[in-house]
Amino acid sequence: MQELVARNGELPVLTPAPDPFATLIRSVNGQQLSVKAAASIHARLLERLGTLDAGTLLQTPGDELRAAGLSWAKVRTVKAIAEAAQTGTVDFAHIATLPDEEVIAALIPLPGIGRWTAEMFLMFALARPDVFSMGDLALRQGLARLYPNAPADDVLAGWTPYRTLAARYLWADNHRVKAGGEPVG
Template sequence: MPTAPTADHILTARQALTAADPALVRIVDAVPPFEWRLRTGGFEGLFRMIVEQQVSVAAAASIWRRVVEGLGEVTPEAVLARPVEDLRTLGLSGQKARYGHEIARAHVEGHIDFDHLERLDDAEAIAALTAIKGVGLWTAETFLMFCEGRTDVFPGGDVALQEAMRWADRLDDRPTQKQAYARAEAWRPHRSVAAHLLWSWYGAVKRGEISLEAAA
């Protein structure tokens, strides 16, 4: 079973990041200690991520509650037992219902083993996840971070992370996905912790807790 990084691990990572990259010093100073919020993993975790995408937090919670109540048990077999139109009655769009079938079928047919995904390294796991129709790179990376507790994954395509990186490096333009991945190489093997720090910093700026002048 996946386990969340401990407080000591996160503290060590924060210290290593500031030692490796001066641009992160003020970010680490501004972001208070945090716990790693590990979500449910496996098939259920990935299916839930798909269900919750592109809707509000409140809507996502409501839809997921209906899915759990409707299925009884969120397993690949339970999803495949319900036609797409049945899944849509639980609040899913047709596309998300079809993606649910794709994810379930990948597990049942042995293309991916959600019960033992930890046996794969990060690159192998991302490749296996993105081979499933409906699972993009950002989804695969954030799944490994939040549902598997992996500590060296970085979603370079995330716009909020890119913007925070722009502020950190005092750039005029936001880095591209390719540039973001390249920049994050300096943060190995703690790239997931760096992502957490940048997200927290970005959120604090957007909420007005840190001024843009101070961040930029």
């Protein structure tokens, strides 16, 4: 890991998002899309709606959300998230005070939200320091590349309580490798 950190440099510090609800909506919008496509859709949503709050999303017809670039599956998901926020099923104002597993348990009953999305929410919306998503292919590949003969659980235990930072370095290294750099290990 020391070599990986040296090759990729210092990473920016993560800070909690000021609006966890809007951050989750943006995350759903960007699922399985390039960063550029996700940003374009997000910009169109903001242009059409003005704000991404629960009331606005619930009042907006699905066809209008589709016209902004969301798939029908994502329309269903953002509407469900908005409904959960408006009814208090998921309390986004206080979600940051919950332990990691309680956040995950609150989010995964929502359609279109699985453990991976909930873990990304923990990492990037709530800036939780000790999250590692074994559901992420790039992280599993990076872990195997860096420690080919070590059990993943042993490696991850050694990274506690900084598994989020370790994950971010594995992603950074993965991007570097894809750009033609030499892999670590």
